Amino acid sequence: MREIGSTEGPIKIGPYSFLEFFEEVRKFHSFPAPGVVLGGIMVEAALKHMPSGILFNALSETHKCLPDAIQLLTPCTIGNGWLSIRNFGRFALAFYDKETGKGIRVCLDPARIEEWPEIKIWYYKLKPKEEVDSEILLDSIHKAGSSLCRLQEIQIQPVLLKKVKRGNRIICPQCLEAYPDDGHGACPACRGGSPYI
């Protein structure tokens, strides 16, 4: 991974102003989570460094907040398979060329977070949620913008670029529902993974 400079400037998040994006987050995510708003800034910072006109996939290194920023601002969703999640607990995301695996990763820079007390309190959970001043927090995120980001050029492991071919759908003899044949004689839920009583 090679570091590249982050860009700063007036905040524009995809086609939205900061406040417009805040409203989009409220609609989709049900509340204006600071993590999604900050995620939007990260998405924007990464996309600026991606070549235009290529088909890209997205990877989120946490399942919290960031996937929603990606889904709001790019064609990549969980359901279309262009967004995947690897739950490392790192607040970071990457976009990469579907074919070559070359791309850009963006994460938060802990050194920069030190400069913004309310962001630090929220990020490291130094106060209970209800004691965080969300107005100061969001204002800090707005002002700090992409200066909080560290950007890197990345190359995805080639094995992860290969399309996994699933078996044909067959009927599970236990639940009588269709699932992709994986040679185990019953679907994964009936083999013991069911979340239901």
Place this chain on the structure above:
Amino acid sequence: MREIGSTEGPIKIGPYSFLEFFEEVRKFHSFPAPGVVLGGIMVEAALKHMPSGILFNALSETHKCLPDAIQLLTPCTIGNGWLSIRNFGRFALAFYDKETGKGIRVCLDPARIEEWPEIKIWYYKLKPKEEVDSEILLDSIHKAGSSLCRLQEIQIQPVLLKKVKRGNRIICPQCLEAYPDDGHGACPACRGGSPYI
């Protein structure tokens, strides 16, 4: 799991007509995937049987298409944590009360699919994608509606209702990024899980 009757009637998917929902799918999912459109019908069928005014979570039993129908039609998203995915490969979803785990599951009924040749061809991949007549397929989905669904009352395993408390964020000594402390001395990516070269 106890079976309950599915409901039929003129198709309305959330606040949308069938065609309006088709357009919402195109915008969010990037193309009008039959799986998301059918997913919308399943979401609608399940929600009709949920008590109103409760906070509910969603579970998708596949990562394909269904999660996007859920995200488009309910407050549950991947990023806010109210939607989770258990990738059993079954085209099924469930909504359940966050507190009690009681809810409704909806899946496709293989017997009903037999009655719709184009849906059967698409669902069991009996022809290459490009040979499926998407107009007949979507028209069949429109006409078949919730008659394709099997509905069940479910109870989620109590252990899955418990909130998992993660450790405080600490700095990984290798990548110098923050991650939730899990007592292993480095973040999961630096411990060998990195998708990057």
